Amino acid sequence: MRTRNAALVAVSTVTLTSIPALVGLGPTAAATPPGAREMTAAIHAATVPRAAPVPVVVMASQPESLCRTVDFTPRSAVVGGTPTVVTFKVTASGCSLRHWELSLGPYDYYTYLQSPRAANRPPRNAAAGPQAVLADTCNSEFDCSTTSFPKGFTLKRQTTWQTGTFDATPEPVRKGRPISLKGRLLVVDWDAGRYVGFVKQLVSVEFRTPTGAYAQVATAATDAAGWVRTTVPASRTGVWRLPYGGSTIAGPATALGDTVQVEP
DSSP states (O other): OOOOOOOOOOOOOGGGGGGOOSSSSSOOOOOOOHHHHHHHHHHHHHSSOOOOOOOOOOOOOOOOOOOOOEEEEEEEOOOOOOOEEEOEEEEEEEOOOOOOEEEETTEEEOOOOOOOBBOOOOGGGOOEEEEEEEEEEETTTEEEEEEEEEEEEEEEEEEEETTTOOEESSSSEEEEEEEEEEEEEEEEETTTTEEOOOOOOOOEEHHHHHHHHOOOEEEEEEOOTSEEEEEEEOHHHHHHHHOEEOSSSOOOOOOOOEEEEEEO
């Protein structure tokens, strides 16, 4: 910060005896002794207060705060027998976000702002499940901070119901008689490069009327080959289906509904 110093003014004391006598001048003469004007100006300058100096203030620019990573999406991806492309997005607060980077798992996947799409190729089966994520976010001055998400992203194996295996029989059926439901749940085997029966998995048994919404009425488990076989009582005409909700290592899958006509 700079300020200007007030100039020091030397002041001389002037008395009447120091002014030479005026000789030969009448009462109306406007004679001025030599140096009188300069002395008068000096006296005026010394007695009239000067305005206070205005300080000059130089404002320094403040550095921008570091970004704080808030979240990223998506938090999971389901991969089958072929690569699955995922587009990531990162949000941050407390800064003007200029750049971000994501490293997923043991650096198996890497994506950033200018290239947010990542191709998730089928890895080994052991890679399924929660993965650690490192998120780097940078402010407008490219100062970056790193946030760790220990189980931030989940890689899941794709599941599906084997085509043509789900069935609800008999059709039609007498009211009160049992309806047999069956279907085979498959899961991708990344190690073998094919789909296999998904064993010991809990699935829901859901029913809806022709104009209603699905509701769970029972649960069933897959056997050693991935088959679900269960029975439910016939109460009214409607549609049956078997949804699998997924897990920490596998994605969801729902068998297409099958309508059963219930007769009195």
